[in-house]
Amino acid sequence: MSNIAGSAALCALAISVLASAVQAQETTGDLVSMNAKKLGKDDLSSLLGGAMIEYVSARGIKYHYEQKADGSLYGHASGFQNFNGFSEGKGNWRVSEGGEYCIDSVWGHSAPYNNKWCGVVYQAGNRYFLTYPGHPEAKPLKLSIEKS
Numbered sequence: 001m002s003n004i005a006g007s008a009a010l011c012a013l014a015i016s017v018l019a020s021a022v023q024a025q026e027t028t029g030d031l032v033s034m035n036a037k038k039l040g041k042d043d044l045s046s047l048l049g050g051a052m053i054e055y056v057s058a059r060g061i062k063y064h065y066e067q068k069a070d071g072s073l074y075g076h077a078s079g080f081q082n083f084n085g086f087s088e089g090k091g092n093w094r095v096s097e098g099g100e101y102c103i104d105s106v107w108g109h110s111a112p113y114n115n116k117w118c119g120v121v122y123q124a125g126n127r128y129f130l131t132y133p134g135h136p137e138a139k140p141l142k143l144s145i146e147k148s
Contacts, residue, residue: 026139028122028131036124040099044121047128047145048093048101054144055130063115065105067093077107089115101130 032038039047049069056062056079065075074090091105102118119130121143129140 027137028120028135028140029137031122031124031129031131031140034124036122036129038099039121039123041095041097044095044099044101047121047147048095050148052144052146052148055141057141058139063089065089073103073105075105087113091115100133 048067051067052064053067053075054062054064059079061077061079063075063077065073067073071092071094072090073093075088077087077089087107089105089107091103093104094102096102096118099120100118101121104116105114107113107115117132119132122129122131122140128143128145130143131140132138
């Protein structure tokens, strides 16, 4: 094998190994194996009350909302095809007794879309991830959390 062909093969192998390492952190099980901390009720209540939250759903919808300390939320979402790509929403958020982060909101006006779910939040360093119980193979959603 020539030096160029050998270098190309080595480069391809390195890219493949790197891609596998990056991909290896894309499931809930991988977050657990890399020692990400599952946040409990008290930590979540403190972190999420009065926070601005952003995430992109598995369907590509970008949610941005403000969560008030009283449990209400108001926000915007983009990427809804049937709402001309943009929608406003309002509803409620809470942290369950079991430490799950729960949302119950309605988006849109003429054809409302109900967005209701509960998930588990993990912290890995200064990054936060939303996962869904019972789906360890699902890709965690990266949460952007800003306190005002």
